[in-house]
Amino acid sequence: MNLIVEKRELNPTTTLLKLSAPEIAAKALPGQFVIVRTGQLGERIPLTISDYNRTAGTVTIIFQKVGATTMLLGSLKEGESVTDLAGPLGMPTELDGYRKVAVVGGGVGCAIAYPQAKFLHTNGAQVDLIAGFRSKEIVILEEEMRAASTRFFLATDDGSYGEKGFVTDILAKQIEAGANYDAVIAIGPVPMMRAVANVTRPYQIKTIVSLNPIMIDGTGMCGGCRVTVGGKVKFACVDGPDFDGHQVDFDQLMRRNSAFKAQETEKKDHVCHLFGGN
Numbered sequence: 001m002n003l004i005v006e007k008r009e010l011n012p013t014t015t016l017l018k019l020s021a022p023e024i025a026a027k028a029l030p031g032q033f034v035i036v037r038t039g040q041l042g043e044r045i046p047l048t049i050s051d052y053n054r055t056a057g058t059v060t061i062i063f064q065k066v067g068a069t070t071m072l073l074g075s076l077k078e079g080e081s082v083t084d085l086a087g088p089l090g091m092p093t094e095l096d097g098y099r100k101v102a103v104v105g106g107g108v109g110c111a112i113a114y115p116q117a118k119f120l121h122t123n124g125a126q127v128d129l130i131a132g133f134r135s136k137e138i139v140i141l142e143e144e145m146r147a148a149s150t151r152f153f154l155a156t157d158d159g160s161y162g163e164k165g166f167v168t169d170i171l172a173k174q175i176e177a178g179a180n181y182d183a184v185i186a187i188g189p190v191p192m193m194r195a196v197a198n199v200t201r202p203y204q205i206k207t208i209v210s211l212n213p214i215m216i217d218g219t220g221m222c223g224g225c226r227v228t229v230g231g232k233v234k235f236a237c238v239d240g241p242d243f244d245g246h247q248v249d250f251d252q253l254m255r256r257n258s259a260f261k262a263q264e265t266e267k268k269d270h271v272c273h274l275f276g277g278n
Helices: 068-075 107-122 140-145 167-176 190-203 251-258 262-273
Strands: 002-011 014-020 034-038 044-053 060-066 084-089 102-106 126-134 152-158 183-187 204-212 228-231 232-234 242-244
Touching: 014 068, 014 152, 014 232, 034 060, 044 068, 044 084, 044 107, 044 152, 060 068, 060 107, 102 107, 102 167, 107 126, 107 140, 126 140, 126 167, 140 152, 152 167, 167 190, 190 204, 190 251, 228 242, 228 251
Parallel strands: 102 126, 102 183, 126 152, 183 204
Antiparallel strands: 002 014, 014 060, 034 044, 034 084, 044 060, 204 242, 228 232
């Protein structure tokens, strides 16, 4: 079991947990994830490692309380433990050799974009970090992202904070102004990542996206996380989660991600009832 050494509510629906996990912290790299289980009969869910501290032996996960398992996970307190934590899993993002990169995060995807930007910035790359949220109330990690970037841009859909508009508006503006990126890394909702890939495609800018298909074991054996990239079947947990954004079949990914929506809603309603919610 892994002790929760810090818990923070970043906004009404998003929680940060810092967990004692020295063996995982010793090997973790940006882009990798862990499989978390809460309770002996709990569901296994993948969560990207948002940060790690090798000296302290901790890893940080950030998640939205949108389903039954994340709601249960969010109910835990400092000093309690998660039942199981397996990792680091997946392939680390290939970040070496880039001189100028745009890292684009959408919503809670910024929790994954942050370690990518931090690694690149620490290793001397020029990093434009573009973060997008629906509104000011759900902005997370602003100070951390500013510190991990050369230039920081923030947009909200409703204009309540930062620039009004979408991350793709800012990205397109920078490319048209001659930003000359070596690569663009996009992490967030599937429609956002697809939109970013559509912006960069005409300029032939290498575009990396982090995919979030349904995942069970995290080792490639169950086949639940299969995605189509460049016309070939890949498994996000072992071949990814990062892939060439210009080659991903986003339509198929969106269909597969919604396959169990009815069951997820039923389970979430049950958990809400247990906690006295609506």
